[in-house]
Amino acid sequence: MNIFNFLFYNFLPNNCLICGRTLKNNNICSHCEISLKPKFNINRCKLCYKPINNKYEDECLYCQQYDIPIRYIRYIMEYKELCSIFIKQMKYSSSRKLLDFGSDLLVTNYKKYFGNDFHDIIIPAYSSKKSLEERGFLHTYFLAKNVYKYIKGYKNDVILAEYTDFPDNYKRRAHLPLKLRLRYSKININLRKNDIINKKILFIDDMITTGSSALNLLFELKAYGFKSFDIYTLGVSKDFYSNFEQSLEVYNKKMLKFYSKYND
Numbered sequence: 001m002n003i004f005n006f007l008f009y010n011f012l013p014n015n016c017l018i019c020g021r022t023l024k025n026n027n028i029c030s031h032c033e034i035s036l037k038p039k040f041n042i043n044r045c046k047l048c049y050k051p052i053n054n055k056y057e058d059e060c061l062y063c064q065q066y067d068i069p070i071r072y073i074r075y076i077m078e079y080k081e082l083c084s085i086f087i088k089q090m091k092y093s094s095s096r097k098l099l100d101f102g103s104d105l106l107v108t109n110y111k112k113y114f115g116n117d118f119h120d121i122i123i124p125a126y127s128s129k130k131s132l133e134e135r136g137f138l139h140t141y142f143l144a145k146n147v148y149k150y151i152k153g154y155k156n157d158v159i160l161a162e163y164t165d166f167p168d169n170y171k172r173r174a175h176l177p178l179k180l181r182l183r184y185s186k187i188n189i190n191l192r193k194n195d196i197i198n199k200k201i202l203f204i205d206d207m208i209t210t211g212s213s214a215l216n217l218l219f220e221l222k223a224y225g226f227k228s229f230d231i232y233t234l235g236v237s238k239d240f241y242s243n244f245e246q247s248l249e250v251y252n253k254k255m256l257k258f259y260s261k262y263n264d
């Protein structure tokens with residue numbers, strides 16, 4: 001390495017990949033690292049994780065009144081300020097370092113949220129074709145993969161679900177423009193009924209906004225006899241809980257319709 005390159009790589013300041021502050025080394029500043037950590041000092045519903053005022057209650061009023069088809073919902077932080085910048089940067093810059101930072105947050109806090117009762121199947125959220133077109137890669141798969149590797153250290157038979165036709169499919173059709181590649185790809189999951197029966201499923205996404213992508217997947221898996229279904233994300237949107245109640249209404253109607261047809 002010549003002296004110019006040496007000076008260039010060692011003394012030129014970097015910028016924090018999240019907030020843009022100038023840094024000497026590292027890629028993420030200590031301010032961001034400290035701010036983007038979960039706060040455990042809030043009293044929350046043990047099922048849906050909604051903050052609740054009454055510290056003597058375990059569950060929020062909604063979860064006390066209704067049966068929700070999801071066992072636990074857990075997330076690292078509120079989607080505002082730094083968190084929203086971080087998640088957008090992670091999704092759209094496709095920086096490996098930010099993806100690692102995000103998956104580290106999920107991994108290091110896993111036990112605090114779920115204890116030693118490790119999941120059997122990890123399923124990353126799928127993206128709409130539109131957002132795949134924008135980004136060209138499934139970032140949730142990277143997040144899920146690191147959680148999967150972590151669990152595998154404790155539980156050898158854990159499964160990471162993959163979408164069989166995407167993204168591999170569009171590598172195979174690399175000669176086609178992305179729009180066509182996506183049109184040809186059906187999003188299928190590589191799980192068989194026997195993989196799912198009596199298993200604990202963990203659904204991983206960057207954000208939870210309405211809960212509808214998890215509920216859609218749950219609807220697809222309804223006949224497979226799994227044991228439980230949990231959601232784990234980096235961020236939660238401000239309106240999540242009111243959105244989620246509406247998504248649950250849609251889900252329940254779909255289920256009713258499905259089973260009434262089934263019984264005819």
Ligand SMILES: [Zn+2]
Pocket residue numbers: 016017018019020021028029030031032033
């Ligand atoms: Zn920063």
Ligand SMILES: [Zn+2]
Pocket residue numbers: 045046047048049050059060061062063064
């Ligand atoms: Zn609740």
